Structure formats: structure tokens, C-alpha cells
Amino acid sequence: MEALLATLQEGGWGAVAAAAATVVVLAAIIGVRSWQKERANMPPVVPGLPLIGNLYQLKEKKPHKTFAKWSEIYGPIYTIRIGDSFVVVVNSTEVAKEAMVAKFSSISNRKLPQAFSRLSHDKMILAVCDNGDYYKMVKHFVMVGMLGSSAQRQFRDTRNKMMDNMLSTIRKLVIKDPQVPQNFREVFRDELFRLSLTQSLGEDVSSIYVEELGREISKDEIYQIIVVDMMKCVTEVDWRDFFPYLSWVPNKKFDAKVATTEYRRTSVIRALINQRKERIACGEARASYLDLLLAENKLTNEQLTLLVWESIIESADTTLVATEWAMYELAKDPEKQASQDKLVLEARLYQEIQEVCGEDTVSEDHLPRLPYLNAVFHETLRLHSPVSLLPARLVHETTTLAGYQVQAGTQVVINVYGCNMSKKEWDEPEEWRPERFLDGRFELADMYKTISFGAGKRICAGTAQVTKISCTAIARFMQEFSWRLGEGDEGKVDSVHLMGYKLHPLYAYLSERRKVAMN
């Protein structure tokens, strides 16, 4: 510093320039040192490039897989830089639980990307809203109106009807043409969507007139607009997410797509809500989530629209993903396998069902006595988790995680896929092996054997519903039919981006195990 002052005293622009350069260099050195000190105890850093950080290494559309690979080099918790933001990625169940349970008070709020933020009207849905009074109120509504144990009891007939309809449709298809492989997804999706509408709106809907679209739209279009298009749009990437200081730069294509998708979703949901309101005005009361929300009369129209949409999409999506993967694993043709394991697996599940249920049709009451079925369900969630990356959380006060310091302002991403595929936690994790849940380490009644449903206060609210639907469906499909994949389908294990869907829908050859009277 003294040298700097001396140079300035000697005068002249050259000296001033030299002094300024010295200041810049000194500042840079001090800056780097303090950054290094600050980051000294941060989770290991994955090397990246200046300015963009690790963005270029995440070009492929399955970041959860890249994150899992990095965990083999940098450990279960590490830091990456995405453009402007530091992100801590967690790939171990233990550390994920620490983040979601023990450190909940410091790491609870979300940091949503543009698309998700706009589609959720800045976190107006339960799954991503920040903790506070709105969260408490909506969680209460969801549990009382739809997902809590008493509401679930009310909807038991709806679920039973879903099972009967599915089995009856499949039976008819098989009888009509036993040599043709059946499209599992079509049958399951239609019935699940019917259940989802019934729970949310009090009735199934075959079509609806949507004023903003100027026409009557079919049930298939309703599904497309409020489920499929929304799922795709939520995962749209906007480069401005990575460089917030460029948020003023227009991204017209992205903005137009999100605006259109959002407008169509909102128009359809509003039409559905208005139809229900008219029926209620005519004295028609039903047990449904919307009926409860309207009776409570505490929400704005915007909140009502968002929450009803949320209840429909959450019921209609992940349950299908999980059940399709389970049936795929069970249907893998044993003769095409290197080992005979799968033959034993399928036979074992059928045998368990026979022993427990005998001639009775499997029902939800049987589920606690079917441990192998439960293991099939959890092993499917482990290997094919429908939610592979949880929406980023924001650290709002500096805390520690796995012994490392995590600064306020950092984002934390839980890589469910990485936790479920960790070689340290699971023996041969790439193998689908339900037995691993029956080795005495896990309680049968434990619904959270893996991290797939999250943990702590924000754990999945729909666990009971999806477990009942998925397990009963798998058991009934196995009880009535034996399943076999088409030739060459054993290797079709790709999924769609982050959504977990099987890229190639399951087509299976079914043959009847027992005759059931047709109605």
C-alpha cells in the first residue's frame, strides 16, 4: 500500500494507471483468498468453466444421472455452479434426511425455475409453497378433503370401481384377441384419470365447454391440457434461470409457450369449477376436494384454480408411472433372462397372493398381509422413482450439512435417483430385486423405505393413496393374468427426462389364470 501511495505522489497518468492496476490485482487476490476461506469447508466443488460453471456438463436431459456419476468421484454431497448460482447436490439418503428433517428450519423454502414458478403462479400450490400460514391452511384442506385417512375411506368405493373397471376392460381385450399385446398404460391412465376427477371435482367428466377456447373439449383433450402439456412445460429450460442478471433479455419462444400452456390450463380448470358450482347451486352435494374448498370459502379464485389443478395432476400422474414400471419388471420374459430369477419372482408374488387371498379377489384389506407385494412396490420406487430430482430448496440461513458449511443463498438439490442408486447403500443397485426389503432391515408397515416420497414435514401427502392404488392394482393384475413382455422389450428401460415415465409404454401378452364371470 505504501508503494502504491509513493507511486501516486510521483504523479503522472502512467503512474495512476499502474496504481489502478495494482489495486485491481490486490483486490482480486484478497477476493480470491476470502472466497477460498469462505468456501474452505464447503462441500467439494465439481470443476467447471468460468462464467457458466458446470452448465456445459449438464447438456443431456437427465441431470440426475450425471449427478449420480459425479457422486462416485466427489462423494455423496458436492457443490456445482450453474451459471450464477451455487448448488449443493445431495446423493445420500442419510444426508438428504439431514437436509429435510434436522436442518428443515434453515433449508425449507423452494427456488423454482421460471417455468414452474409461472405455472404455479409463484408457488401457489401445496407441493412447492413456502412454509407459513398459506401452507398450513392448504395442507389441512388437502388432508381433510382428499388424502387423509378419513377422506381416503370415503373414496374407497371410487378406488374399488377403478380396479373393477380396469380388470373388466383388460379381460374383454384379452378375450377378444389373446394373441395381441395389451397397452397397459391406456387402460390404467383412463381409470386413474376418472378417479382423479371424481376425487377432485365430485364426478367424472366426459367433456366440457370452455368459453376461452370457444368450444366443447373432450376428456382426452382435458387430460392433454391439464396433465400432459403441464408436465412437459414444467421441465422447459429457460437460460435466464442460470443468469438472473440477464432476466431483462426477452426469450420470446419460451415466454409464449409458458403463457399459452398456462392460459389453456387455467381456462379448462375454471370451466370445470364453474360447472361444479352450478351443480352445487342446484343442491347437488358430493364428497370432493372442490366441494370442501368451496364450503370453506377462504380462497381467492386464483388459489382455488391452482389447488384444484394440483389435486388432479398429482393423482393422475405418478401412480401410473410407478405401477407401469412394476408391471414391466414382473412381466419381463423369464426365458429371455440370463438367470431364472424373474420366473421365481413372478411365481413368488402369485403364490403369496394365492396363500393369503385364496379364491377371494384381492382387496385393500389384504395389503398388510402381502409383504412380497409391498417389497415389489418399494423396489420399483427405488429403481424407477417417478420423482428423480426434488425441486431445489433455498438455504435461508447459513447451516451445516454432512459436516460441511452451506452458505445462505445456496440452493440444495436432493437427487432421489442418486440416493436410490448409491452403491454404498444398496447392494447391486441397478438390479430390480424386491427381496432386499425383506431381509429384516425394514418394517413392513414403513411406507418410507427409500427416499422416493421425500422426508420430514414436506414428505409426500399422497403416499397412502398411491400405495393402496398401486399395490391393489398390481395384485389384481397378477391374480387374474400371467404377464409376458413382447420379444425384444426386456431392454426398454429408458424413461422420459425427469418425469420418470417409461419411454416405451408397456405392451404385454396376458393369459388368464382364473376365470371370472363377465358383467
Ligand code: HEM
Ligand atoms: C409414486 C408416487 C409418488 C411419489 C414418488 C411422490 C413423491 C413425492 C415427493 C418426493 C414429495 C416431496 C417433495 C419435496 O420435498 O420436495 C412429494 C410431495 C407431495 N406429494 Fe407426492 N408422490 C407420489 C404420489 C402422490 C400422489 C398420488 C399425490 C396426491 C394425490 C401426491 C401429493 C403430494 C403432495 C400434496 C405433496 C406436498 C406435501 C407437502 O409439501 O406437505 N403425491 N411427493
